[in-house]
Amino acid sequence: MPMDDFLFRAVIAGIGMALICGVLGVFVVWRRMAYFGDTVAHAAMLGVVLGLLAGMDLNLAVLLVAAAVAIALQLLSRRRAWSSDTLLGILSHGSLAVGLVMLSIIDTVRLDLMALLFGDILSVTQTDIIRIWIGGGIVMAVTALVWRGLLSITVHEDLARVEGVRVMWVETLLMLMVATVIAIAMKIVGIILVTSLLVIPAATARRFSSGPEQMALISALAGVFAVVAGLAGSWQWDTPAGPSIVVAALSLFLLSSIVPVSQS
Amino acid sequence: MTLSPTNGSLLQVRGVSFVRNGRKILDSVDVSIEPGRIITLIGPNGAGKTTLVRLMLGLDKPDSGQVIRLSELIIGYMPQRLAVPPFMPLSVERFIRLGVRSGKGADADALYDVAAETGITHLLKSPMQGLSGGEHQRVLLCRALIRQPQLLVLDEPVQGVDVGGQAALYQLIARLRERRHCAIVMVSHDLHLVMAATDEVLCLNGHVCCAGHPDTVSQHDEFLALFGPEVQRSMAPYTHHHQHRHTLQGNVIPTPVDELNGGADDINSNHHDSHADG
Known part of the structure; x- marks a missing residue:
């Protein structure tokens, strides 16, 4: 049945996205990168418009702009002229606004703005699924490779540097990976909500974890649960899929914060 | 071009100056670190102690001179x-293991040995967030040691530790040197808490005011009042031998010969004030 088919695709795509969001999300929470995530997501709007203008693949355009924003932030914050959240505020809303203005100028192309802002998981194609799982797989592999370095710079950058970690390199890699994941996940929950999939499952996992790997794992599972429950709810009550996934993640977070946990 | 330190030193700071925001924080500083020796950097707040340490570690680059x-x-x-x-x-335990690449001296035995040496075996399973000041510092020390270092750099190792714990920590550091024969560079902003075990004291105030062996056990009234005779054995105040005055920026004011004694007294009380503030 075609109905079941698109729902099946949505679940497969959503699970792939949730796994990688869950793992990278712990670093977003530890390193206070939530605003960075929002900035990259907002810049994705500019990426879409530039992609349309250049006539190139939109996913690729979004990825390139997201990466450019990540690198720009890294370079600007080294100069210490502005605090990082001021820089983020400028880049975030600046790129979103420029994107929206440019979009209104090139009105030859009809673009589903709602889908861009809030995602459209029910329209994912087989190609999207392949991209999500291959892109996610690469990000996962790189994360595993630099795992100790990532933990080390999260605890103390100078100490990591003295111990031989190439801090700048690892940090840039992390920002690029978060940008990649946002470019991927934006298709599913949209520009406005995408950071929530990085933050909420990781926050849910904190109370039940005694080690960093455990927290990443629980965070990934919480994300998968949110995708499945959100899509089921969306199917049941005919609510928009992207927001429903975020509501499911939020419900799990709220529920988990009232469950008593024995702290040994 | 790669230079290497002369005379068997581990590390040499040669004529290093460092400027930040138009202020000269260090001015032609020379330090040489020999294997197995303890050097303590002292001086008032803002004297450039941490800056010097960061330069030694390669975390910052000097504006002139070489490390x-x-x-x-x-x-x-x-x-x-x-x-x-x-x-x-x-x-x-996980925090300490972050200090070494897996398979590089990170085996369980090595970890437990160093944990026992620093007295934190009972804490290995505890979360990092709940430690007391003294426990926290010992854990940091343990992570530094797990790398089997030739040089140990300790930036205010007794910070946040209560007075009794400070003495114990200094004794531990002295024992580490004896056992491991590693060189130690230690920062303290406290003139009166310099270990007897330190081989050299470097008094810093933008430039090197003076350097040399600390006097061993002293009968300093203030010292005795603070720590009592049993702790006294492991610590000694450092008496200044230099004979010049400072401006507020730490520049040396030439002192006429007939005022030498008065000048030296001035310096002592000046340092004492900054200690009381800190």
Whole structure:
């Protein structure tokens, strides 16, 4: 049945996205990168418009702009002229606004703005699924490779540097990976909500974890649960899929914060 | 071009100056670190102690002069402040293991040996966030040691530790040197808490005011009042031998010969004030 088919695709795509969001999300929470995530997501709007203008693949355009924003932030914050959240505020809303203005100028192309802002998981194609799982797989592999370095710079950058970690390199890699994941996940929950999939499952996992790997794992599972429950709810009550996934993640977070946990 | 330190030194700071925001923080500083020796950097707040340490570690680059390290020099570093993010679950054991690449001396035996040496075996399973000041510093020391360093750099190792714990920590550091024969560079902003075990004291105030062996046990009234005779054995105040005055920026004011004694007294009370503030 075609109905079941698109729902099946949505679940497969959503699970792939949730796994990688869950793992990278712990670093977003530890390193206070939530605003960075929002900035990259907002810049994705500019990426879409530039992609349309250049006539190139939109996913690729979004990825390139997201990466450019990540690198720009890294370079600007080294100069210490502005605090990082001021820089983020400028880049975030600046790129979103420029994107929206440019979009209104090139009105030859009809673009589903709602889908861009809030995602459209029910329209994912087989190609999207392949991209999500291959892109996610690469990000996962790189994360595993630099795992100790990532933990080390999260605890103390100078100490990591003295111990031989190439801090700048690892940090840039992390920002690029978060940008990649946002470019991927934006298709599913949209520009406005995408950071929530990085933050909420990781926050849910904190109370039940005694080690960093455990927290990443629980965070990934919480994300998968949110995708499945959100899509089921969306199917049941005919609510928009992207927001429903975020509501499911939020419900799990709220529920988990009232469950008593024995702290040994 | 790679230079290497002369005379068997591990690390040499040669004529190093460092300027930040138009202010000269260090001015032609020379330090040489020999294997197995303890050097303590003292001086008032803002004297450039931490800056000098960062230059030694290669975390900052000097504006002029050179910092020359033995190639492949293994440094164990204990930073002044370290707070694990509150939402990051990390046990003490895991934190310490972050200091070494897996398979590089990270085996369980090595870890337990160093944990026993620093007296934190009972804490290994505890989360990093709940440690007391003294426990926290010992854990940092343990992470620095697990790398089997030739040089140990400790930036205010007794920070946040109560007075009794400070004495114990200084004794531990002295024992580490005896057992491991590693060189130690230690920062203290406290003139009166310099270990008897330190081989050299470097008094810093933008430039090197004076350097040399600290006097051993002293009968200093204030010292006795603070710590009592039993702790006194492991510590000694450092009496200044230099004979010049400072401006507020730490520049030396030439002192006429007939005022020498008065000048030296001035310096002591000046340093004492900054200690009381800190």
